Amino acid sequence: MNSDFPYSGGSVHWHLGPVIDALRTSRETTHNIRHQRRVRELPSREVLRQVVDGVSAALFPTHYGRPDLNDESIDFFVGDTLTVALDRLVEQVRRALRFTPQGEELGEPELAERARAITRDFAASLPDIRGLLVSDVQAALAGDPAATSVAEIMLCYPGTIAILYHRLAHRLYRLGVPFLARLIADIGHSLTGIDIHPAASIGASFFIDHGTGVVIGETAVIGERVRLYQAVTLGAKRFPVDPNGALVKGTPRHPIVEDDVVIYAGATILGRITVGAGSTIGGNVWLTQSVPPGSNVSQAQMRNTE
Known part of the structure; x- marks a missing residue:
């Protein structure tokens, strides 16, 4: 075993050399479960969480971004936040495309261009998504006698968060990256206890009360x-x-x-x-x-x- 291996001391103590070798054989040969037995790059749940946080802040800057924004600074904040989020998203889209039948056949330049096109289409859809989300919040305000304000619904209602994640995931699903959409939906599920498949079609003014x-x-x-x-x-x-x-x-x-x-x-x-x-x-x-x-x-x- 290479003495530079960072866990070499522990490996000697625990006799891990044969274990590590056997795990490599399982991983690479005997029990290889990689997509097409070769794809190593996977989308990152952590980066996707950052993407959704950034897009949410761009959609509703004072609720999910910075409460101290004013008329002079809000557009700059939205532009900068959305640029960072989309720059992160395009790489996740590229990775997820490898798990689609079309993406399996594309070379790297074509894959990168397809990821950019999907990300541009996603960005262009954000005003419409915001309109749907506003209708959902208004439905909650009208339908729940305990709701006192829009801010309370957006910050305190798990149903609102679940629907936000779903609206974004559903759009990515429709744009041809179902694996990425499924990951975003699962992050929303983990946060709220509400499980919505990203392919599900949901009209405007949707309200989930309590939600769990x-x-x-x-x-x-x-x-x-x-x-x-x-x-x-x-x-x-x-x-x-x-x-x-x-x-x-x-x-x-x-x-x-x-x-x-x-x-x-x-x-x-x-x-x-x-x-x-x-x-x-x-x-x-x-x-x-x-x-x-x-x-x-x-x-x-x-x-x-x-």
Whole structure:
């Protein structure tokens, strides 16, 4: 063993030489789990957290950036913060593209240019994303009698943070970097206890009250002005398989929730069913069949119909 190895003393004490050699063999040959058995570069969760923090500060400078900004300094702050965030993002996009079918075929110059194009498109979408997020905050202010101000909602409500992460992740998903979007979604999940797949489509004025334990699956479609409470699941009822028994991925298997629906705490809604516009789904309901617009579904009603 090389005496310059930083842990050589410990390696001698613990007889780690054979262990390190065996781990290398496992890593490089026997149990190689790298993408295509070769990709070593991975996106960084820490850098992505910095990117989301920077983009959030650019979207809402005094809430997520610096509270002492004024009319003279705010645009400079937004420009500088966004430049740093996008410079970090483009490298993460480049790394994530290696995990897409298209990226596997690109050379380094083409990969770098594709990453820059995606990052430019992402930046161009930020005003629209901000508009959606403002509608979400306004829905929370209108829908929660305990909410006293926009600032309270943006700084204290986990649902607001979860939706912010989702709006950013969803845009990156649509731009063709699903791995990166999934990482951002998981960071948001870790922060809030709210698990939203980045592919899920969510309309404006979305409000998650309390939030802990909410799960929204990959192919879920949620309309406008929808409100969810804690521990709601919009999940799959079953997982189709191909003739070889392997899971068929990407098929629509999660609910469609139309406009102006309220779903109370603990409700579980499974399968590609439709919850009609203006419906109310009561707490702890287990729903696996579509309901028409204007329905009012309670746990007692479900027991009577089964």
